[in-house]
Amino acid sequence: MAKEGLDKSQGRNLKGLIIVLTIILLLTIGIIGWEVIEGTGAIKENTVFEPNENSATISLSVLPPERPPSEGLT
């Protein structure tokens, strides 16, 4: 009878341990996921690379001539 009570107690302790460890596991997975998404820390160092291609832009807005070409061109 006393042994049965001890087994029940151990079972409860085991369940509690499983719950705690499960929470820790989920938190750790969350941290790793966050690191991957944010690209910070150790993971960033392994995934960032510097591109060797770059671009520049030339821009302007073309307006109509100040007066029609038929009147102004020579």
Next chain:
Amino acid sequence: MKASTDHVIIALLVIGIVIAVTAAIFIGNRFAQLGIPITGFATAPNATVTLSVQTTASLKFVDDSVAWGNVAVNTSLGATHCLLATQPSYTSDTCTNGAGASVAYEESGLAIENDGNTNLTIELHANDTATTLFGGTTPAIEWNVTHQEAGSCQNSTDSVAMSINTSAPYETISTTIKTVCQKLLFADATDTLNISINVSIPYDATTGDKALTIVATGTTVT
């Protein structure tokens, strides 16, 4: 029942070890980022440090924009084309800003720098041509690559040279890849090229906002 409990405990132990190691890595990394490296007591006063320097090909436009704003052909003076150039104090009577004033200066052109630690072969190409960008009668867009920092570019025999810098330096932009420098050096004092731009907009060009993209690619070269 006892064997089953043992298996659960073993599994939990393994999971716990994995969690502990992973957490230790992240904690150590975070402390290092905060400038608080985790260290231990050194029992040996001398140590040997070894490292390997990574070769990095990196190219960037340190001046990545030429923006002239509003531009109109000055037909009042009989001009048929508006001529723009990225030169210091450049003025042209052939253009106005559409409000009777001169077009804004663009004195420096584009500038591209090798900010890696290896020499690079530089290639350029544009995403469009003057004909498709402006339309009209004989539009033109030209580029000219020169040293912004003297001695930045060498040819294959290590002489200072440019692929585009001949007696007629300006040439029509290319939508296919064009090699403009065989070897752009990476030393800070000699690692930058200038790309000057000339534009000719005809009076019968299509109106509206225009944007041309120039892409530079750097490939490691010894």
